[in-house]
Amino acid sequence: MPEFAVTARRLVAGNAQGELLYADVGLSFWGGVDPFSGEVIDRHHPLSGQIIAGRVLAIPSGRGSCTGSSVLLELILNGHAPAALVVAHPEEILSLGVLIAQSLFDCGLPVVCIGPEAFSRLHDCAFVRVEDDRVSAFTQIPADNWQATTSKTSVTHGATGPIALNDTDRDLLAGKHGKAAQVAMQIVLQMAELQGAGELIDITQAHIDGCIYTGPASLRFAEQLLAWGAAVRVPTTLNSISVDQRLWRQQGIDPAFGEPASQLGEAYMAMGAQLSYTCAPYLLDSAPQANEQVVWAESNAVVYANSVLGARTQKYPDYLDICIALTGRAPLTGCHLDAGRxxxxxxxxxxxxxxxxxxxxxxxxxxxxxxxxxxxxxxxxxxxxxxxxxxxxxxxxxxxxxxxxxxxxxxxxxxxxxxxxxxxxxxxxxxxxxxxxxxxxxxxELNSAPSAQLGLVALGNPHFSLSEFAVLAALCEGRSKHPDVALVITCGRHVQQQASAAGYLATLDAFGAQLVTDTCWCMLGEPVLPVGTTSLMTNSGKYAHYAPGLVGRTVHFGSLAACVEAACRGFVSGELPAWLSQAHQPREKLSDV
Incomplete structure (x- = not known):
C-alpha cells in the first residue's frame, strides 16, 4: 500500500515509476543538469552530484534559464531523462521540452503538478508511481509487479474550454502555410491548453533562445523545421549562440562542437531571423516599447523586458519561442495580462x-x-x-x-x-x-574560491552595454593587466561596433583585454577559458552562480572596479565592499596559493 496517494494535475500525461529524487529547491536544467549524463551540476543545489536518469524527480518548480526545455529534450533523446517529473507548481519550461519530444520524436515522460501541501509530504518517501493523474508515494519499492504502459503521452486539457481561433489560426492548423507553421501552431495550442488560455494574441516580435547548442537534439529540431519550410512571420532576433561564429576556429574550439553550434545559428537565420546573437536584445534599436506584446526567451531578457521596459512577455521556453515566431500568435496568459503582472x-x-x-x-x-x-x-x-x-x-x-x-x-x-x-x-x-x-x-555563496589565485576575469554576462564599456575603459586607462591573468569581455556585434567607434576598444586592447562576440559566458569553456585556470572573477551574479557547475572553476565575485584591480594585481584581495562590511563575520582568509 502507498504511504499516500493524491490526484494530480497532468501537465503532460503518461505513467511511470521509480526511485524518488526529492528537493525543496527549484532547479534550472540549463547550467544545473548535464545534458549528456543527467548529473545535477548546480553546485549550489542540494541535489548537486545526483543522477536524475530513470528516477522520479520531484522539485517545487524549475527556475533560471529558458533553455531548460532544450536540456530536457536532449536527456529524453539520449536516454538520461528522469522517469517522471513531479512539481509543486505548474511548470511550463520543462513541460514544453517533453511536448517537443512527443510531437517531433514520439517519446516523452509524464509531468504532474500535485500542489505544495502534497509535495511536502514526499520528503520522507523513497519511491513514486505516476498513473496519469494519480501519484502514489511509497516508503519502499512496492512488490506488486506494476508495469508502466508505453502508450503515447499527451498534454492535459485546460480548464477554460476550447481556445478561440481566428481564420489565420485555422489556416495554420490546416497546413495552408506549410508543415512547419502547422506543427508550430499545434505546439502553441498545446501550451495554451496547459496554461489555461482561452485565446491567442498577435505579437510584434520574437527573441529566440533555442539557438543555443545543447547537443544534437537542438540541431535536429531546427533542421527539421527548416526542412518543413519554416519562415518567421514577425521580426525575430537571436540570442547568443554557443560560439563566436567568426572566430571559433581561431580560438581553438573543437570542430565537433563548433561546427554544429555554428550551424544551429545559421539554421535560425535561414528561417528569417536577424543576425543579432545577443543575450541582451534590449540593447538593440528594435527593443520593444511599453505594453508591446512580444515573445522573448532568455531569462534575463524576459525579466528586463517586463520589468524595465514595461513590454509584455512570458518567460518563454526554448522551442516555444520559434513556434510562436512561425505563427505570430501567443497564448493570452500570464504577463501578457494586467493581472499577471x-x-x-x-x-x-x-x-x-x-x-x-x-x-x-x-x-x-x-x-x-x-x-x-x-x-x-x-x-x-x-x-x-x-x-x-x-x-x-x-x-x-x-x-x-x-x-x-x-x-x-x-x-x-x-x-x-x-x-x-x-x-x-x-x-x-x-x-x-x-x-x-x-x-x-x-x-x-557566490564567492566560492578558497584562494586569492586568479587566472581569468570574465565580464559580459549578460552582454556588455556601451555604457559599461565606457566605465571599463576609464578604469583601464593607462594600465596593463597582469601577464598571468586573462580579461575577456563578451558582447553583441552591434555594441562592439559602437564601442570601437567611441575609442573604448583601443583603450582595452592596450590594457590587454580580449573581446568575444556572438556567444556568452554561460556557453564558453576551454580554451577561451584558459586551460589550467582553477578560479576566475566576475561581476555577474548569474555567472558566479553557474560557473562552478558549467566549467568546474571556483569563483570570486565583486564590482567591476574590483575585477580590474584583481586583473592588474594577479590576485584577489578578498575585501568586502564598505556597504556590506557592517555585517562582516570572520571568513577564512583567502590563501595565496
Whole structure:
C-alpha cells in the first residue's frame, strides 16, 4: 500500500515509476543538469552530484534559464531523462521540452503538478508511481509487479474550454502555410491548453533562445523545421549562440562542437531571423516599447523586458519561442495580462549606505531566492537611483534563482510608481526583509574560491552595454593587466561596433583585454577559458552562480572596479565592499596559493 496517494494535475500525461529524487529547491536544467549524463551540476543545489536518469524527480518548480526545455529534450533523446517529473507548481519550461519530444520524436515522460501541501509530504518517501493523474508515494519499492504502459503521452486539457481561433489560426492548423507553421501552431495550442488560455494574441516580435547548442537534439529540431519550410512571420532576433561564429576556429574550439553550434545559428537565420546573437536584445534599436506584446526567451531578457521596459512577455521556453515566431500568435496568459503582472510579495530592503555596482547583482541573486515563482516588489531603493546597467545586472541574477518573469522596484520601475500600484491595491501575500547579514550570506555563496589565485576575469554576462564599456575603459586607462591573468569581455556585434567607434576598444586592447562576440559566458569553456585556470572573477551574479557547475572553476565575485584591480594585481584581495562590511563575520582568509 502507498504511504499516500493524491490526484494530480497532468501537465503532460503518461505513467511511470521509480526511485524518488526529492528537493525543496527549484532547479534550472540549463547550467544545473548535464545534458549528456543527467548529473545535477548546480553546485549550489542540494541535489548537486545526483543522477536524475530513470528516477522520479520531484522539485517545487524549475527556475533560471529558458533553455531548460532544450536540456530536457536532449536527456529524453539520449536516454538520461528522469522517469517522471513531479512539481509543486505548474511548470511550463520543462513541460514544453517533453511536448517537443512527443510531437517531433514520439517519446516523452509524464509531468504532474500535485500542489505544495502534497509535495511536502514526499520528503520522507523513497519511491513514486505516476498513473496519469494519480501519484502514489511509497516508503519502499512496492512488490506488486506494476508495469508502466508505453502508450503515447499527451498534454492535459485546460480548464477554460476550447481556445478561440481566428481564420489565420485555422489556416495554420490546416497546413495552408506549410508543415512547419502547422506543427508550430499545434505546439502553441498545446501550451495554451496547459496554461489555461482561452485565446491567442498577435505579437510584434520574437527573441529566440533555442539557438543555443545543447547537443544534437537542438540541431535536429531546427533542421527539421527548416526542412518543413519554416519562415518567421514577425521580426525575430537571436540570442547568443554557443560560439563566436567568426572566430571559433581561431580560438581553438573543437570542430565537433563548433561546427554544429555554428550551424544551429545559421539554421535560425535561414528561417528569417536577424543576425543579432545577443543575450541582451534590449540593447538593440528594435527593443520593444511599453505594453508591446512580444515573445522573448532568455531569462534575463524576459525579466528586463517586463520589468524595465514595461513590454509584455512570458518567460518563454526554448522551442516555444520559434513556434510562436512561425505563427505570430501567443497564448493570452500570464504577463501578457494586467493581472499577471502584479506583485504578490513585498520585499523591504534595509538602508546600506553608499553602494557600488556589486550591490545590484548580489541583491538580485538574493531576492530571486526569496521570491521563488512569486513576482516581488522591492521597497527601499527609490533614493538609490539604479541605472539601466544596474537593473540589467539585478535582473540577470534574479532570473537565475527565481522562476518569476519580472520584478518591481517601488519608485524605479515603470509599473511601480508606488508599492500599492505594483500590488494592484491588494495586500502583499508575503513580506520579506533584506538585511546586510542576509546579503553577506549570498556574497559568501557566490564567492566560492578558497584562494586569492586568479587566472581569468570574465565580464559580459549578460552582454556588455556601451555604457559599461565606457566605465571599463576609464578604469583601464593607462594600465596593463597582469601577464598571468586573462580579461575577456563578451558582447553583441552591434555594441562592439559602437564601442570601437567611441575609442573604448583601443583603450582595452592596450590594457590587454580580449573581446568575444556572438556567444556568452554561460556557453564558453576551454580554451577561451584558459586551460589550467582553477578560479576566475566576475561581476555577474548569474555567472558566479553557474560557473562552478558549467566549467568546474571556483569563483570570486565583486564590482567591476574590483575585477580590474584583481586583473592588474594577479590576485584577489578578498575585501568586502564598505556597504556590506557592517555585517562582516570572520571568513577564512583567502590563501595565496
Amino acid at each position: 502584479l506583485a504578490t510579495l513585498l520585499i523591504q530592503v534595509a538602508p546600506l549606505g553608499p553602494l557600488d555596482d556589486a550591490f545590484y547583482p548580489l541583491l538580485g541573486y538574493h531576492v530571486g531566492a526569496l521570491s521563488g515563482s512569486q513576482i516581488p516588489v522591492l521597497d527601499g531603493l527609490h533614493n538609490a537611483a539604479p541605472t539601466r546597467d544596474d537593473l540589467k545586472a539585478f535582473g540577470a541574477a534574479f532570473a537565475t534563482t527565481s522562476g518569476a518573469p519580472m520584478f518591481h522596484i517601488a519608485g524605479v520601475t515603470p509599473e511601480a510608481a508606488s508599492i500599492e500600484q505594483a500590488l494592484g491595491g491588494l495586500p502583499a501575500q508575503h513580506i520579506e526583509t533584506v538585511s546586510a547579514a542576509g546579503l553577506l550570506e549570498s556574497w559568501n
